[in-house]
Amino acid sequence: MASVQETLERFDQMVAKTSALLDICRQHPPQLHPLELQPTNLTPIEWLTAACKDIWYQGDQDGRLTRNYYGVVVVHDGLFKAFDQLNQEKEAFKQACLSLKNALGKDYRSVQQTLAKRHPDHAELLGRHGLARIHLKQCYRTFPLLDPCPTHISFSWYQSGRSITKVTAAEARQALQKLDANSQHIQIQLRKLDVYDDSTLLAKVQNQAPLLRANIRYNPQQAGITQERKAFNTALPIILSQSNLFRLPLIKPPKENEPSVKRTRATRSDLIVEETPFLPSLRVHRYLNGA
Numbered sequence: 421m422a423s424v425q426e427t428l429e430r431f432d433q434m435v436a437k438t439s440a441l442l443d444i445c446r447q448h449p450p451q452l453h454p455l456e457l458q459p460t461n462l463t464p465i466e467w468l469t470a471a472c473k474d475i476w477y478q479g480d481q482d483g484r485l486t487r488n489y490y491g492v493v494v495v496h497d498g499l500f501k502a503f504d505q506l507n508q509e510k511e512a513f514k515q516a517c518l519s520l521k522n523a524l525g526k527d528y529r530s531v532q533q534t535l536a537k538r539h540p541d542h543a544e545l546l547g548r549h550g551l552a553r554i555h556l557k558q559c560y561r562t563f564p565l566l567d568p569c570p571t572h573i574s575f576s577w578y579q580s581g582r583s584i585t586k587v588t589a590a591e592a593r594q595a596l597q598k599l600d601a602n603s604q605h606i607q608i609q610l611r612k613l614d615v616y617d618d619s620t621l622l623a624k625v626q627n628q629a630p631l632l633r634a635n636i637r638y639n640p641q642q643a644g645i646t647q648e649r650k651a652f653n654t655a656l657p658i659i660l661s662q663s664n665l666f667r668l669p670l671i672k673p674p675k676e677n678e679p680s681v682k683r684t685r686a687t688r689s690d691l692i693v694e695e696t697p698f699l700p701s702l703r704v705h706r707y708l709n710g711a
Contacts, residue, residue: 427520430513437509438472441502451494455673475559486558488655500661507562514560564654567661568644572637574672583626590618592704609699623693623705
């Protein structure tokens with residue numbers, strides 16, 4: 421099990437690697453190719469800086485949501501190695517956090533608060549204020565590294581539908597009481613639960629946010645190529661090594677901006693729950709008879 425001190429040290433090392441990487445970027449600016457999918461007033465180098473340092477909650481941000489930075493960055497060997505080292509630090513920090521969370525349970529929140537107080541200059545990137553907690557999902561994300569370089573990089577949106585998690589009526593009641601037990605709409609939902617046994621299973625339904633998928637194509641004649649095509653989801657810029665770059669890959673953005681999260685077609689798992697939420701405040705549905 422990772423100790424609290426080890427976890428804090430891993431976090432410090434991740435921040436130090438980030439700062440060192442950005443120092444190299446300022447001394448030897450890479451080729452930056454952001455995809456203009458989200459409205460922003462950032463310059464390309466500010467965009468890359470944000471992609472590296474954006475690891476904090478902003479305001480009342482939903483913890484399931486992340487801020488994404490789509491594009492391609494071409495770097496020299498030293499910077500490519502720095503991104504690789506940063507990825508390793510991110511993974512080491514993630515493993516330390518997960519180990520500590522399993523050991524501490526509810527007490528783990530105090531460790532997150534301690535992390536948020538370290539490196540306050542890091543948290544105030546781009547003049548943001550009121551950032552109270554570290555956003556672990558954004559911390560854990562690593563940069564896709566491609567070496568050798570592909571000939572084509574095309575992007576497309578992928579929607580995976582909905583996720584369904586089982587919750588008991590007792591768990592749903594506790595969750596509602598934490599919201600605002602005195603408000604009328606919560607009282608109505610609590611009364612709806614009264615007819616059910618505490619162990620009755622309900623379904624919490626979450627629409628999955630669209631993901632940007634990078635489709636990579638290589639020249640099969642290139643040295644070191646074992647597969648001509650591959651694809652992966654990406655929320656951070658793709659990093660290319662300049663050493664094996666004969667020409668910039670053909671970069672094809674998606675045909676549209678990020679699609680809205682909406683129900684298009686019922687998947688097989690969707691068929692087992694009622695269409696209308698039973699507890700709207702929790703996005704909890706009832707299972708259909710016999711499910």
